[in-house]
Amino acid sequence: MQFSVLVDIRLRDGISDPAGATIERALPVLGYEGIGGVTVGKTIRFTIEAADVGAAREAAAELTESFLTNPVIEDAELTVEALVAEASPEPGT
Amino acid sequence: MSTVVGVVVFPGTNCEMDAVEAVNGLGGTGRLLWHGDDDLSGVDAVIVPGGFAHGDYLRPGAIARFSPAMAAVARFAVDGGPVLGICNGFQVLTEAGLLPGALQKNRGLKFLCRPTTVRVETTESSLTGSAVAGAELSIPINHFEGNYTCDMSTLQQLRDEDRIVLRYVGNPNGSIDDIAGICNEARNVVGLMPHPERACSELLGSTDGEVLIRSLLAAAA
Numbered sequence: 429m430q431f432s433v434l435v436d437i438r439l440r441d442g443i444s445d446p447a448g449a450t451i452e453r454a455l456p457v458l459g460y461e462g463i464g465g466v467t468v469g470k471t472i473r474f475t476i477e478a479a480d481v482g483a484a485r486e487a488a489a490e491l492t493e494s495f496l497t498n499p500v501i502e503d504a505e506l507t508v509e510a511l512v513a514e515a516s517p518e519p520g521t
Numbered sequence: 522m523s524t525v526v527g528v529v530v531f532p533g534t535n536c537e538m539d540a541v542e543a544v545n546g547l548g549g550t551g552r553l554l555w556h557g558d559d560d561l562s563g564v565d566a567v568i569v570p571g572g573f574a575h576g577d578y579l580r581p582g583a584i585a586r587f588s589p590a591m592a593a594v595a596r597f598a599v600d601g602g603p604v605l606g607i608c609n610g611f612q613v614l615t616e617a618g619l620l621p622g623a624l625q626k627n628r629g630l631k632f633l634c635r636p637t638t639v640r641v642e643t644t645e646s647s648l649t650g651s652a653v654a655g656a657e658l659s660i661p662i663n664h665f666e667g668n669y670t671c672d673m674s675t676l677q678q679l680r681d682e683d684r685i686v687l688r689y690v691g692n693p694n695g696s697i698d699d700i701a702g703i704c705n706e707a708r709n710v711v712g713l714m715p716h717p718e719r720a721c722s723e724l725l726g727s728t729d730g731e732v733l734i735r736s737l738l739a740a741a742a
Contacts, residue, residue: 439625443625443670446627446630495579495583498580498583500670
């Protein structure tokens with residue numbers, strides 16, 4: 429089965445985020461008030477072939493930890509979904 | 522036979538000839554090593570130079586660490602060979618796990634390109650064996666992601682084991698504990714953000730980098 433994976437990568441708390449700080453600083457100048465906590469991260473999307481959603485998530489998590497992020501400075505959140513909405517029922521349930 | 526220093530070239534590396542020039546000027550022989558080759562035979566020391574390996578895509582050094590040359594560099598390092606990572610090369614060595622921590626974006630919002638003063642904190646490393654502890658050297662920096670960071674236990678370990686090789690005098694980028702360069706446990710692998718190879722000629726404004734490159738050559742001999 430094919431699954432789509434979205435990796436939402438954020439800088440960890442305390443890690444310098446000059447892009448986020450610059451955007452936040454510009455907002456009042458542009459007339460936007462009351463907005464704070466701006467952070468800039470990155471998203472990576474890909475598809476993965478796996479037996480089920482658990483296996484897809486596990487493989488994506490391993491890839492994320494070993495290559496897509498540097499755990500010293502980044503955190504990531506994964507969203508894994510079956511690529512075809514009407515996927516066949518999970519075997520063994 | 523002069524000491525052969527292999528200088529690893531990735532797509533996007535741009536300081537390789539500065540490194541070769543500095544090595545040659547001090548009596549060594551700089552030899553370019555393409556990142557796709559994993560043959561380090563005949564090489565006495567390795568420099569991973571500055572630049573933007575693989576365009577710095579994903580993160581600086583993230584893709585470079587998978588190059589065949591890096592597997593060879595890792596073996597060379599385990600065998601005790603001197604390895605020096607300069608700027609982007611330092612980032613590559615941290616991503617490859619040869620040095621701890623990571624380089625985050627500079628405090629403030631600026632790419633920094635200017636001379637800095639660094640203090641030699643230990644002479645027990647392949648980069649500082651010929652230097653004098655406490656000496657202050659004028660060496661330029663040229664980076665956006667040079668703000669060294671690590672968790673507190675790693676920092677404590679670096680301090681306890683005397684592995685902070687160079688500290689900034691007047692921290693330019695927010696690096697934790699003013700760290701400009703560190704070494705591994707065996708002290709043969711060193712990474713630093715400043716560019717000693719660009720401080721080896723009066724024409725460039727400083728020759729303070731010579732003692733560091735000379736130390737590398739001595740460690741390789």
